[in-house]
Amino acid sequence: MSSIIQLLPDHVANQIAAGEVVQRPASVVKELLENAVDAKATDIKLIIKDAGKSLIQVIDNGVGMSVTDARLCFERHATSKIRQAEDLFSLHTKGFRGEALASIAAIAHVEMKTKQDQEELGTHLIIEGSKFVSQEVAVLPKGTSFAVKNLFYNIPARRNFLKSDIVEYRHVIDEFQRVALAHPNIHFTFYHNGSEMFNLPQSNFRQRIVAIFSGKTNEKLVPVQEETELVEIQGFVSKPEFAKKNRGEQFFFVNDRYIKSGYLHHAVMAAYDGILKDGAQPSYFLFLSVPPHTIDINIHPTKTEIKFDDEQALYAILRAAIKHSLGQFNVAPILDFDRDATLDTPYHYKDLEGVIPTVQVDANFNPFAETQPTKSYSGSGSNYKKTEIASSWEGLYVGLKQETETFSASSNFSFENEEVTSSLFDLEDAEPTIHRTYQIHKKYIVSPIKSGMVIVDQQRAHQRVLYEQFLVNMTVHQASSQQLLFPLNLYFSKNEMELIAELQLSLMNTGFVFEETQKDHVVISGIPVNITESEVSLVLEQLLSDLQDGIPESSFSQNDTIAKSMAKSLAVKTGSYLTEKEQENLVNGLFACKEPNVSPFQKPTFITMRVEDIDKKFAL
Structure with missing residues (x-):
């Protein structure tokens, strides 16, 4: 009986692998930008047309590749990032699988130009659907240029599944922002259909955030910084009053790699507990630096999820660091039930010396005397005058009976009728009030x-x-x-x-x-x-x-x-x-x-x- 299992041809295997690596134009942008960062580039340009469907080009000034490396980089599982399995737990680069370029070349027209600094000439390669069309020697600047044209040209069903240009363009921007935020020391430029969308010069992390998300972002940010043996946290969170309905401006970076983590997001929300409106989402841009051997980044095809060795401790540290920053910058209220605010010393009193009050006593004062002279009591700098009183307390009531008798019932005084009526209006003929609707529990x-x-x-x-x-x-x-x-x-x-x-x-x-x-x-x-x-x-x-x-x-x-x-x-x-x-x-x-x-x-x-x-x- 003949065997029914056979090895797939390389171009078919590459197309299948492309289904995992390349889902849309933004996937290509992510892979090419990360390769440029790994090539130690200091200036990276991203050029796209029609939201990446027609052209995606990344130009960098990195180390470049030799002729052999330029040809070998399009082979499956060919990479310069790792040598053995143990290297997966000490990664310091973005990509490491060696499938990205092979997958991209299987479903698009790829043109690559690369040159190393010490070489006089570079290499110009053209590949269409995993097939090498040409390889030439060319005069090129230092670095590498990848141009990916007509994405999914040989898989029309996959191309039909792409969304509109607006949606695909937004996904491309998302990937560009993630890489640009993670590396503020690199100059990034982004062009779409000939128009410059972003020009991000080298800067610090705060300036990079403001350059990407508009000028008003600067006043929203609260710095967060914490350093422990387990993790080092740096970054910014937003003030509660600037929280939004969507989760667009939320970024976690672990060892300069963008990740998604619902567990860490819950830690951030716990730090904001009680100071956010219902449904509001704070913005945050947080860098976490952990030892590479304490994380596993090989658990998801897109490498956007990471497994931590001690997630519970990381959760507690992150929540405490954010809560401390919000309290330190008077963003969140601080409750101390053991503190009496009335005992606080005002600032304008802190350098003043206390004044000892003085009391003066009149030794000749007799409370049983018929008349008393005017006395002065001095205490704490204030004076009190005591006036003369009548010779006897009975004199206060003399003549009171005669005065009251003058207001008798026979006096010619008229008083306003104080009778209180039961109602201001006669409601005998009025219609009774009819309630047509009732509200229950305000719902x-x-x-x-x-x-x-x-x-x-x-x-x-x-x-x-x-x-x-x-x-x-x-x-x-x-x-x-x-x-x-x-x-x-x-x-x-x-x-x-x-x-x-x-x-x-x-x-x-x-x-x-x-x-x-x-x-x-x-x-x-x-x-x-x-x-x-x-x-x-x-x-x-x-x-x-x-x-x-x-x-x-x-x-x-x-x-x-x-x-x-x-x-x-x-x-x-x-x-x-x-x-x-x-x-x-x-x-x-x-x-x-x-x-x-x-x-x-x-x-x-x-x-x-x-x-x-x-x-x-x-x-x-």
């Missing part, structure tokens, strides 16, 4: 109907009402706007500004008026009539959070997403008290909607209870 509204009663969820009902209002305004283009006396300046990161630019037309249809749009902020001079000025930033933050996975391409889907997000932000929340008039308006508005049964998120807005159902409860 549900109960309204009687002929067959029984309706119980309405106030938050979901308001979401449905607002959702249909916003949707009509955006489709009919008749939204009304209220002008602000003082325009609002709202600052966002470059990622968020890209989203706002795409959504600007739809937001204008809801009632927003954009007076000015800059690279890092927008100026809003008008807002929808049902939004207060203080709610604008919350609405936009919620909208950006809901669109993290991308903006729908069709205009209707885009309007639908915006209407849902704004309705969620502005709807009355559970726990809010509503007056009877507000309750009635909400119930009437709900049943005037086209689809009153469910909220915009397909949750029921109300339930009905018939009298028969209530009777059955009592019959038990």
